[in-house]
Amino acid sequence: MGERGPAVPDDHVTEDPRRWVAFRAYGLSRFLLDVQGSVDDALGAARAGQLAVVALAGRRALLICLSIRSLRVSGELLLQPDLLTFDPFRGLCEAEVAEAAVLMDRGADLANDAAALEWVRQLVDYAGRTAALLDDQDAVRNIRSPEGMFPAIRMARTWVPVLAEMGLPSLFPPAWVSSSPEETR
Amino acid sequence: MMAILEERLRGFLARFGLDPDAVVAEVPHVFGPPALMVATGSVLLGFGNDRSDVDLDVVVEQERLSQLPIVSFANRARIDVLFYTASDVSERCAHLRSTQWPLVGALSRARWLRYYRSLQSTVRFAVGLALNGTAAWLEWLRDLQASWLRERATAWWLVEAHRRRLVARWLLAGNGRLACVRYVDAVFAALETRAAIGGQIFFSGAADKWLPEKLRTIGDPAAQAALRAALMQPLVPADVREASTRGERLMAEVWAGLPASGALEAQVWYAPGVRVRRLGRRSLVTRWDMRGVEMPGDGLPATASDEEAPVWVGAIDEPLPRELERLLVEDMLWVSVARRSPTTT
Numbered sequence: 116m117g118e119r120g121p122a123v124p125d126d127h128v129t130e131d132p133r134r135w136v137a138f139r140a141y142g143l144s145r146f147l148l149d150v151q152g153s154v155d156d157a158l159g160a161a162r163a164g165q166l167a168v169v170a171l172a173g174r175r176a177l178l179i180c181l182s183i184r185s186l187r188v189s190g191e192l193l194l195q196p197d198l199l200t201f202d203p204f205r206g207l208c209e210a211e212v213a214e215a216a217v218l219m220d221r222g223a224d225l226a227n228d229a230a231a232l233e234w235v236r237q238l239v240d241y242a243g244r245t246a247a248l249l250d251d252q253d254a255v256r257n258i259r260s261p262e263g264m265f266p267a268i269r270m271a272r273t274w275v276p277v278l279a280e281m282g283l284p285s286l287f288p289p290a291w292v293s294s295s296p297e298e299t300r
Numbered sequence: 301m302m303a304i305l306e307e308r309l310r311g312f313l314a315r316f317g318l319d320p321d322a323v324v325a326e327v328p329h330v331f332g333p334p335a336l337m338v339a340t341g342s343v344l345l346g347f348g349n350d351r352s353d354v355d356l357d358v359v360v361e362q363e364r365l366s367q368l369p370i371v372s373f374a375n376r377a378r379i380d381v382l383f384y385t386a387s388d389v390s391e392r393c394a395h396l397r398s399t400q401w402p403l404v405g406a407l408s409r410a411r412w413l414r415y416y417r418s419l420q421s422t423v424r425f426a427v428g429l430a431l432n433g434t435a436a437w438l439e440w441l442r443d444l445q446a447s448w449l450r451e452r453a454t455a456w457w458l459v460e461a462h463r464r465r466l467v468a469r470w471l472l473a474g475n476g477r478l479a480c481v482r483y484v485d486a487v488f489a490a491l492e493t494r495a496a497i498g499g500q501i502f503f504s505g506a507a508d509k510w511l512p513e514k515l516r517t518i519g520d521p522a523a524q525a526a527l528r529a530a531l532m533q534p535l536v537p538a539d540v541r542e543a544s545t546r547g548e549r550l551m552a553e554v555w556a557g558l559p560a561s562g563a564l565e566a567q568v569w570y571a572p573g574v575r576v577r578r579l580g581r582r583s584l585v586t587r588w589d590m591r592g593v594e595m596p597g598d599g600l601p602a603t604a605s606d607e608e609a610p611v612w613v614g615a616i617d618e619p620l621p622r623e624l625e626r627l628l629v630e631d632m633l634w635v636s637v638a639r640r641s642p643t644t645t
């Protein structure tokens with residue numbers, strides 16, 4: 116993705132619309148459906164003194180944040196538990212990986228509840244900066260709140276038709292769309 | 301046991317001024333009257349914290365419906381209601397009962413997912429508390445307490461640990477950083493095997509997050525120490541080879557005393573979205589037509605022509621052929637682990 120001027124303020128030129136759509140659509144979906152939940156899990160665990168759960172939930176949140184950043188460059192679209200060659204670092208520069216790595220390593224060695232709460236604060240900050248890259252107000256709305264389904268509905272309305280038109284895979288977990296156990300997406 | 305589950309549920313709901321009857325009342329009857337309603341999830345397991353929700357899994361006599369969770373916020377308590385068709389629940393349970401794991405024969409991603417989802421949803425019912433249901437469905441629920449389901453969960457995690465370690469080994473030369481992540485994931489799966497043997501068979505929606513609490517509950521300090529050692533593995537190790545050796549050693553420690561899985565084989569399939577195109581004597585392998593690898597030769601099997609046949613099958617300790625290793629590193633392949641057929645030489 117590159118930007119060229121002179122042009123209208125806030126316009127954006129992309130040389131690869133499929134990649135741009137992948138980043139915006141899958142990035143938003145991952146943030147709303149995966150990152151927010153894992154950050155929330157880390158917060159709940161920190162308050163309850165479940166330090167290893169903080170580390171595990173934080174690890175998941177950080178790896179998915181990296182994968183969202185990677186979508187800008189060359190990251191894979193499908194992220195599911197069975198896809199073991201999925202690479203959350205794909206295309207990222209060393210500095211971008213290192214920032215998350217330092218945070219993750221610190222999260223694995225939390226001394227006490229206070230340290231866990233402080234660490235979760237840093238995790239929330241990192242996740243927030245990842246959301247900001249998506250340039251979408253819905254990314255910062257809490258999907259686990261009473262108003263939370265509205266961003267998800269907007270996401271579906273905006274991106275599902277575009278992805279289908281481009282021949283890209285669906286955004287949502289298969290079980291949300293069909294009760295059939297044979298569905299393979 | 302039911303009394304403990306009820307106590308946990310009541311204790312959690314009381315903080316919001318609710319009781320189980322109020323939760324039952326939150327379930328919409330848009331799909332008809334429930335045949336079975338089960339409260340499940342971390343609160344029932346005793347792991348819940350102040351950010352937890354209550355999951356309500358509801359069976360209805362419908363032919364087809366979406367499994368999009370319906371969320372309610374009674375008195376600010378988050379309640380996730382998940383509907384299942386009666387036929388799906390019965391079919392998944394029957395599939396689990398009749399299918400030994402590891403599977404013998406071709407294990408495509410579709411078959412793997414069918415088993416995984418069957419296990420995941422059946423276990424959710426098994427560890428929960430029935431809030432109401434018909435006599436037949438309550439009897440079905442009681443059957444899930446028998447040892448067969450625990451055996452299925454144990455076998456599944458054991459094979460999954462093998463699968464993750466195999467992929468870690470195969471990635472090591474081409475993508476050491478990702479290999480190290482998969483070694484840690486393999487240790488988690490081996491630890492889940494120990495948790496399942498101890499009766500902790502719940503699959504959380506977000507992979508592995510309750511593993512520390514499961515190990516604490518079964519009272520396995522060696523497993524807890526192994527988990528801590530796995531978590532301490534740096535995300536970007538200074539020396540990838542050394543990190544992989546540590547991963548192998550940790551796997552061996554965690555696996556000590558676990559049941560044998562029998563002779564296993566590795567199967568390699570194309571990943572979803574992969575397409576192979578012939579370009580004269582070369583092949584272009586793409587995923588979603590967004591990324592591609594141009595390979596010399598035209599020996600790669602075509603995609604989509606026969607999804608029942610893997611691209612490659614070998615013993616679990618066999619190295620991957622070089623051209624396939626290249627595709628694996630580029631995230632173009634999917635790997636399964638099955639039981640080696642007695643007729644395989």
